[in-house]
Amino acid sequence: MKIDTISEVSRTHFSYDVTTKLNGKEVTLVGWVQEIRDLGGIRFIILQDKTGTIQITIPRKKVGNDVLSKSDFVQKRYSVSVKGIVKETKMSPRGFEVIPNEIKILGTAETQLPLDITGKTPANIEARLDARALDLCSEQNVAIFTIQHHAVEAIRNFLFKEGFLEVHTPRIIASATEGGAELFSVDYFGEEAFLAQSPQLYKEQLVMSLEKVFEVGPFFRAEDSHTRRHLSEFISVDIEQAFSDSIGVMKLLEKVIEQVCSNVNTKCKRELEILNNTLEIPSIPFKRLTYDQVLLDLKKEGIKIEWGEDIPTEALRVLGKLYPQFYFITEWPTNSKAFYIKPYSDTPEKCEGFDLMWKWIEIVSGGSRIARKELLIERLKRKELNPESFKHHLRAFDYGMPPHAGWAIGLERLTMLLTGKENIREVSLYPRDRTRLTP
């Protein structure tokens, strides 16, 4: 059987756009064979495209020889075009079917696929990721990444409206931006360089000129973590704003989250249904808990944490049950946050850093930044970082650094809550983790 050429094919409708209103009309559909049910005298082909599925019905005695032989030849995952007449009938899943006049075969596929694309025998995450290109064809996965798209769309639109400029900072850097986290090293023309773990230092410098900036892009952490919420390469949505503080950027963040939820809710109704997830639009302002309050709450639950310590995952899970939606944790101990987070001037042991939590997972972290060079150097030393390796960054503070603040959303973590998925690898197209570098 010869493969047909695409040149004569032009799609008139996506599967989802076909309705009973088109009864009797001719449509041309393009997509993939998802399933074939052959009953002998009649054959049903379920055609899939990115919008959904549609039933092609082939009564053996009522179609031409060419249609019959093409439909004999097709297998699951073959790319085809189908030109045919829409026919209303109660016997088909969506109330209509398409009776083909012409089928073109545009591409083939191997017969024994590594995953069951109909979902009758679900594969585990490892097998799915090994065959990710095929896995992504599932209705569920199309729904996940459609939702992620509309989340980013809402973020971009809102930030544009608020006067933010979208920027692109380097991924290849000479030294650690924050210290602490492990970096991937790369050979840069014989010199050691690193993959950026965050745009932090660059976005701070940019507020001196562009005032309000944001960036959406991948960052890299060589942490040896093995959890359902960590990736070695993840997408960060970063903003930084001049002449603002943590209170200001928290208010902005609430609006961003609200916009995301409402955009996804209105544009992704079907996707949410497919994922069996409901999304509430959170009311703002979000609850603000101080670190001290969190410690008190946890004490009541029988969990004791020394002041100044980070909150362990086990405790966060308990906290997530007490506050099962979005909430901020503010006024962190200065030493538990990165060196660039601004301490309160009256109580310097606490800082203007915050985390936005969703249940027990940290979705966003941010804060007011230190704008004074001397204080920044002091904080670097306190964190046992060498100010010398930050000299280019520190110099920027001599050129008119305004007070500023910002935050960073973990896009995959945000997508997890939007889609109801509990494994971050489900919401990353090609996840990179401690043990996975392919595909």
Add this chain to the structure above:
RNA sequence: GCCUUGGUAGUAUAGUACGGCCUAGUAUAAGCGGCUGUCGCCCGCUAGACCCGGGUUCGAAUCCCGGCCAAGGCGCCA
């Protein structure tokens, strides 16, 4: 990095406590044949697997040791 659990056809699993009845069962996918209203179609037939290496034993999918791989948890973080 540490801890726990696991690795059986393309996929998903049963069998492992107490070694023999496992010539390794089932579902689904695949191949062939049949069927005019399926929608997890149905029916018949065919083919397909015990992670690798060593050990114990008359006998190992099953027990022991080593390795590799995975999932989950912790620490760390977005």
